[in-house]
Amino acid sequence: MSTRKLKFKTELNQLMDIIVHSLYSHREVFLRELISNASDAIDKLRYEALTDRSLAGADTEWQIRLVPDKDAGTLTVSDNGIGMDEETVIRELGTIARSGTKAFLERMKEGKQASAPDLIGQFGVGFYSAFMVADKVRVVTKAAGEGAKAVSWESKGSGDFTVGDTEREGHGTDIIISLREDARNFLEGWELRNLVKRFSDFVAHPIVLVTEEEKEDKKERKEETVNSQQAIWLRPKDEIKEEEYASFYKHISHDFADPLHTIHYSAEGTLEFKALLFLPAQRPFDYFTAEPKPRVQLYVNRVFITDACENLLPQYLRFVKGVVDSSDLPLNVSREMLQDNPMVRKIESNLVKRILGALDDLKTKDYEKYVTFFKAFGGTLKEGVARDYANREKLASLLLFQSTRTEDGKYLTLDEYIGQMPEDQKEIYYLCGDRMGSLRQSPYLEVFKDKGQDVLLLDEPVDPFFAESIGEYKGKSFKAVDQGALADAPEVDEAHAKAYEKLLKYLSDSIEEVKEVRLSSRLRESAACLVADEGQMSAQMERLMKQFGNEMGETPRILELNPAHTAVQTILGLYEKDSKSEDVAELGRLLLDEAIIAEGSKIKDPSAFARRVNMLISRQAG
Ligand code: ADP
Numbered sequence: 001m002s003t004r005k006l007k008f009k010t011e012l013n014q015l016m017d018i019i020v021h022s023l024y025s026h027r028e029v030f031l032r033e034l035i036s037n038a039s040d041a042i043d044k045l046r047y048e049a050l051t052d053r054s055l056a057g058a059d060t061e062w063q064i065r066l067v068p069d070k071d072a073g074t075l076t077v078s079d080n081g082i083g084m085d086e087e088t089v090i091r092e093l094g095t096i097a098r099s100g101t102k103a104f105l106e107r108m109k110e111g112k113q114a115s116a117p118d119l120i121g122q123f124g125v126g127f128y129s130a131f132m133v134a135d136k137v138r139v140v141t142k143a144a145g146e147g148a149k150a151v152s153w154e155s156k157g158s159g160d161f162t163v164g165d166t167e168r169e170g171h172g173t174d175i176i177i178s179l180r181e182d183a184r185n186f187l188e189g190w191e192l193r194n195l196v197k198r199f200s201d202f203v204a205h206p207i208v209l210v211t212e213e214e215k216e217d218k219k220e221r222k223e224e225t226v227n228s229q230q231a232i233w234l235r236p237k238d239e240i241k242e243e244e245y246a247s248f249y250k251h252i253s254h255d256f257a258d259p260l261h262t263i264h265y266s267a268e269g270t271l272e273f274k275a276l277l278f279l280p281a282q283r284p285f286d287y288f289t290a291e292p293k294p295r296v297q298l299y300v301n302r303v304f305i306t307d308a309c310e311n312l313l314p315q316y317l318r319f320v321k322g323v324v325d326s327s328d329l330p331l332n333v334s335r336e337m338l339q340d341n342p343m344v345r346k347i348e349s350n351l352v353k354r355i356l357g358a359l360d361d362l363k364t365k366d367y368e369k370y371v372t373f374f375k376a377f378g379g380t381l382k383e384g385v386a387r388d389y390a391n392r393e394k395l396a397s398l399l400l401f402q403s404t405r406t407e408d409g410k411y412l413t414l415d416e417y418i419g420q421m422p423e424d425q426k427e428i429y430y431l432c433g434d435r436m437g438s439l440r441q442s443p444y445l446e447v448f449k450d451k452g453q454d455v456l457l458l459d460e461p462v463d464p465f466f467a468e469s470i471g472e473y474k475g476k477s478f479k480a481v482d483q484g485a486l487a488d489a490p491e492v493d494e495a496h497a498k499a500y501e502k503l504l505k506y507l508s509d510s511i512e513e514v515k516e517v518r519l520s521s522r523l524r525e526s527a528a529c530l531v532a533d534e535g536q537m538s539a540q541m542e543r544l545m546k547q548f549g550n551e552m553g554e555t556p557r558i559l560e561l562n563p564a565h566t567a568v569q570t571i572l573g574l575y576e577k578d579s580k581s582e583d584v585a586e587l588g589r590l591l592l593d594e595a596i597i598a599e600g601s602k603i604k605d606p607s608a609f610a611r612r613v614n615m616l617i618s619r620q621a622g
Contacts, residue, residue, distance in 0.1 A: 003164035008094050011101040012128075013159065018108055019131045020157050027132035029256065031186070032199035034077040034175055036251055037127060038064045039203050041081025041173060043304040045144050048082065051334060055144045062205045066196075066226075068187040070212075073179055075186050080172035083143040086151045086163060093127060093139065093153055094161050126254065130175060131157040133183035137175065144171035196226045199247055203227055204304060231302050233276035233323050237264050249278045252297065253321045257281050260373055263322075263358045271346050277322035277355065283376040287319075296351075299325040300333065309338050312348055316384035317355055319377045324351070349390075356394050363398065371411065374400045379460045386469035396473050401456045402436060404445055414473050422453060427479040428472075430456040432464045432540040433600050443526035443598050444481045450524055455481055464541040481522070482599065484534035492519045496563040503575045503584075504561075510585040511592060513556060513604075520560030527565040528591040530557045530599060539601055559592055567591070586612055 008016065042062045049055045065078040084092065130137050139153040150168035155161035168174070177186075185191050189211045196207050206225045213220050232240060232248045249259040259278035266274045277296065295318070297307040302325060313320060328343050338344055363370040374381075384395045400411035405420075417428060429448060433439040439457040448455050458467060467478055479486075500519055507517040515533065523529060532538050536555055537545070561568045568591070575584045590612045593603050603609050 003162050005160050005162050006090060006094060007160050008155075008158075009096070011105065012094065014105055015101055015125065016128060016131060016157050018105075019125060019128055026256065027129075027183070028186075028195055029199070030129040030132050031077070031192070031195050032251060033126050033129045033254070035064060035196070035200045035203060035207060036254070038077060038079035038081060038173070039200075039205055041079050041083070042205050043081075045080075045082035045171070046304070047306060048144070050331075054146060064203070064205055064207045065210055066192055066207065067210045068189070068192065070187050073184065073187070074176050075179060075192075076174050076176045078172060078174045080170060081144075083148070083171045083173055084141045084151065085143040085148060088143070089139065089141060089151050089153050090163055094155075127175075130177050133179055133186060134177045135180050136178040138178075139173065139175055140166055140168050141173040142168040142171050193226050200251060201227045202230055202232045202248055203251070204229055204231065204302065231299075231325070233264065233274045233325055234302070240264075245276075245278075248276070249321065252323065253278070253280065253295065255280055255282075255284075255321075259321075260369060261358065261362060263354060265354060267347075267350055271343075271350060272328055273324055273326040273347055273350075275322065275324050275351060275354070277320050277351070279373055280319060280321060280376070281372065283319075295321045297323045298329075298338075299323060300329045300331050301325070301327050303331060305329075305333060306335065306338070308335070309344065311338065311341070311344050313351055313355075314348070314384065314388055316380055316387055317352065319380060320355060352388070352391060356391060356398065359398050360394075371400065374411070379462045382460070382462050382466040385466055392470075393473070396470060401458070403454045403456045404440070404449060405454045417454060417456065418474060418476055420454060421476075422451075425453050426476070428456065428476045429453065429479055429481050430458055430467055431481050432458045432467060432538060434540075435459060435600070438600050441598075442600075443523055443529045443595075444531075446524035446526060447486070447522040448481065464538060468541065480532070480538055482529070483532040483536065483538055486522060492521050492563065500561075500563055500572060502579070503572050506575065506579070506584065507559075507588040511559065511588055514559045514592065515556040517559045517561065517588070519563045523560070523562035523565070526562060526594075526598065527567045528559060528561050528595040528598075530592070530595045531560055532557050539599060543601075559595060561591065583615075586615065590616075 007013075042064070045055060046062065049060075061080075063080055065076070067076040067078065068074075069076070134157065136154065136156050140150060141153070142148050142150040148171065150166045152164050152166035153161060154163075179186055189209060192209055196209075200207060206229060207227045209224050209226045211222050211224075213222055232244060245262050245264075246258045249262075250256065253259075258281065260281040261279040263275070263277040263279075266272075295307065296309070296312050298305045298309045298312060312324060324347060326343070326347065329341075333341075359370070359373070362373065378400060381395060381398060385392055385399075388395065396414055398413075400413060401417065402410075403412060403417065406412055414428070431439060431442060431444055433442065436457060436459045439459060445455055458464075467480065470478055472478060496519060504517050504519070508514070511517065514530070520529065522531075530539070532555075536557070539557075542554060563569075571584060571587050571591075574581055574587070578584075590609070593609045593612070596603050
């Protein structure tokens with residue numbers, strides 16, 4: 001028999017350190033996590049065995065077993081599920097970086113340890129939560145299928161783990177936890193019974209508690225099924241308590257926090273299914289970094305089919321967790337069949353309708369809660385505007401925005417924006433940027449403030465994409481204030497146009513970085529700004545495309561100057577004195593730098609910028 005010692009992935013090691021040393025409250029959740037894994041393992045095998053009979057062998061009496069052993073001080077959680085081979089064990093329990101680990105560790109470092117269980121819940125440590133109560137964990141597992149070899153895995157939770165050969169009768173997994181001195185309560189039958197009732201009652205497979213009882217000096221083994229296995233989604237709504245919903249939600253989502261909102265209904269008529277869906281209260285850690293996984297589980301008549309049915313919900317509703325149980329699909333439905341199934345498509349559009357309806361309800365009836373939801377997932381909803389044409393308007397009506405008029409932390413909807421538009425305003429104005437703070441200071445807003453018109457301020461990464469794709473809302477088109485000409489901005493006055501004509505031509509020729517230099521009608525306090533030409537991509541959109549790996553080169557933009565600004569007038573004065581002056585072009589470039597900084601971009605040549613500023617300073621002195 002060979003045993004190998006392997007090191008945990010560094011990030012996992014740090015994570016384990018936190019789990020072992022600083023998580024004391026709510027540590028009973030380890031049992032829920034292990035039962036959840038056991039149940040998943042059984043579901044996986046049951047599903048695979050639908051198409052490959054040889055996998056499950058004779059064993060179809062699915063079971064999760066809890067075996068406390070007071071003499072040994074161990075609690076064993078066993079299942080007869082799919083099991084793991086050596087490669088899987090090493091990968092899944094030690095060497096693969098769990099997505100979001102970095103972000104999680106950073107948040108922990110910020111000293112938010114008090115709320116560690118909440119953090120860890122969003123992050124979901126799963127199997128590793130066993131180390132909250134264990135001195136040592138041993139895993140004995142054997143994959144389903146002919147010729148599989150049993151593997152053992154063992155660790156004290158820091159630094160390294162060992163992997164070796166072992167024996168196990170059938171397929172499945174035993175997690176053997178050597179309980180810490182202060183966690184011996186998890187050996188008590190009543191404690192385990194309670195925890196299963198609280199956290200895992202609805203698990204579809206029997207959870208069997210195996211205890212020993214002293215009887216006339218003899219020890220007797222007793223087996224009892226401790227969960228009711230009742231599918232919560234089939235029960236009538238008014239009989240289900242909030243806590244029951246919450247604990248079911250935690251079971252399927254691995255979230256420690258309660259759900260923000262629950263949607264439970266049953267569709268009847270041409271389409272029959274039950275749906276129990278949840279909106280999480282917080283954004284999971286790996287929400288933006290991990291491959292988005294749909295988390296709505298599909299059941300057929302109470303039998304788990306898959307949690308990887310991608311067409312059950314569109315990507316932009318990927319934050320929704322829950323269960324759909326259909327009685328129209330065949331039990332032996334394969335993944336391929338689900339791919340392009342008209343029934344699944346019908347279920348999807350029904351779910352989407354209900355979810356959007358529920359969001360609308362929440363917005364009207366519990367606005368505070370809706371804002372919490374929107375802060376976490378509003379960005380995702382915006383993706384839907386581009387992707388789901390049929391629901392575009394409904395989705396757009398659900399969006400919340402900050403604008404030049406909203407106070408910090410307050411929002412307005414598109415309908416509210418339109419409702420407040422002055423009569424002469426034809427378009428919905430918006431400005432995209434990286435930070436709300438600099439957006440509010442942006443020179444592009446000056447003319448709008450002047451005219452009492454509101455501008456939506458968009459600071460999420462998805463926003464440039466969203467704004468391009470929405471096009472219009474209720475007949476009002478979206479218009480970027482840093483792009484093209486403004487339909488209802490005042491004309492540049494004729495005297496100015498004439499006075500500046502030659503200078504503009506000179507600057508246009510000498511500043512190659514820009515397409516054109518022209519006079520602006522959108523500035524009040526600022527001297528200059530850069531605008532994209534009509535139909536040209538905005539600076540934010542270009543940056544976004546670059547982030548996604550689409551290098552498309554930058555399109556030169558238009559430099560606009562404020563003819564009434566002293567700095568601009570001074571340059572005109574210099575030019576009129578000496579039309580060949582080098583200084584004029586240099587100062588023009590300085591205005592370009594200024595415009596670049598004001599829109600939140602980076603100047604290409606900071607040392608040239610410094611040289612120009614220095615020139616100005618020494619000119620003052622000299
Ligand atoms: P998660 O369950 O969120 O994927 P875990 O850390 O709990 O994360 O588990 C990591 C992986 O280890 C699982 O995805 C699964 O592949 C494997 N695993 C854990 N427990 C079991 C089990 N009882 N049977 C089979 N595989 C398991």
